[in-house]
Amino acid sequence: MLSIDNLIVNYAQVEAVRGVSIFVGTGEMVALIGANGAGKTTVLHSVMGLLKPKAGTITLKGENLVGRPSNRILDLGVALVPEGRQLFSHLTVQENLEVGYGRKFRMRFDRKGFQSRLEKIDGYFPRIGERLNQIAGTLSGGEQQMVAIARALMSDPDLLLLDEPSLGLSPLMMDTVIALLTRLHGEGMAILLIEQNARAALRISQRAYVLDSGRTTLDGEARPLLNDPRIQQAYLGL
Numbered sequence: 001m002l003s004i005d006n007l008i009v010n011y012a013q014v015e016a017v018r019g020v021s022i023f024v025g026t027g028e029m030v031a032l033i034g035a036n037g038a039g040k041t042t043v044l045h046s047v048m049g050l051l052k053p054k055a056g057t058i059t060l061k062g063e064n065l066v067g068r069p070s071n072r073i074l075d076l077g078v079a080l081v082p083e084g085r086q087l088f089s090h091l092t093v094q095e096n097l098e099v100g101y102g103r104k105f106r107m108r109f110d111r112k113g114f115q116s117r118l119e120k121i122d123g124y125f126p127r128i129g130e131r132l133n134q135i136a137g138t139l140s141g142g143e144q145q146m147v148a149i150a151r152a153l154m155s156d157p158d159l160l161l162l163d164e165p166s167l168g169l170s171p172l173m174m175d176t177v178i179a180l181l182t183r184l185h186g187e188g189m190a191i192l193l194i195e196q197n198a199r200a201a202l203r204i205s206q207r208a209y210v211l212d213s214g215r216t217t218l219d220g221e222a223r224p225l226l227n228d229p230r231i232q233q234a235y236l237g238l
């Protein structure tokens with residue numbers, strides 16, 4: 001599905017990502033963990049076309065993504081749930097979802113297609129249907145995170161990128177997000193997940209990569225990593 005090879009990304013003088021290679025198979029859930037500033041967000045933003053890598057390749061189903069605009073990458077089947085939700089807080093929930101519906105459907109806005117996608121989304125988040133006309137900025141933090149995920153799902157992606165979806169959520173809301181990701185994965189969606197809660201991420205993912213200062217320091221099957229002393233010490237507080 002997604003193949004990142006030897007990715008190098010700089011911000012002016014800062015070498016944020018220094019030769020990272022990551023693979024996500026079809027329908028696979030992969031976690032990306034690491035300390036603050038390790039380069040995780042930079043990797044996701046590069047995949048989504050929000051940053052231009054200095055070197056390396058990124059391909060989706062064999063197609064090159066580097067140098068393509070984000071809306072084209074969305075059309076190819078990738079969607080991002082950004083860190084901090086980044087909703088259009090003055091727009092309604094419905095308007096936020098319309099943005100996520102994506103360009104390929106919007107050339108002439110396909111109301112019927114949008115509605116059918118909305119019905120599908122309503123099955124994941126039963127409360128969204130009741131909130132369509134609410135201004136997004138007035139939702140609770142947990143509800144906003146749900147709208148951010150729903151917005152990304154509106155384009156029916158093959159690969160979902162999530163940047164810290166549980167940040168700032170209550171334990172109950174966090175469980176809801178984890179259950180949703182498990183369900184999406186069960187339905188065949190490929191997922192690349194950045195998650196501060198390494199334990200939760202490793203429990204639901206099949207494989208994981210650990211980034212440190214822009215480099216991959218560990219990778220492998222997620223379950224054994226839960227018992228790896230290096231992971232336990234650095235990320236699980238054991």
Ligand code: ATP
Binds near residue numbers: 011014034036039
């Ligand atoms: P966090 O968990 O804190 O979000 P991260 O692993 O996602 O961290 P990145 O946000 O990718 O890390 O940042 C990697 C490095 O790049 C950090 O040293 C950061 O300070 C730097 N960086 C990120 N964005 C910029 C920017 N716009 N300009 C300059 N440096 C940046």
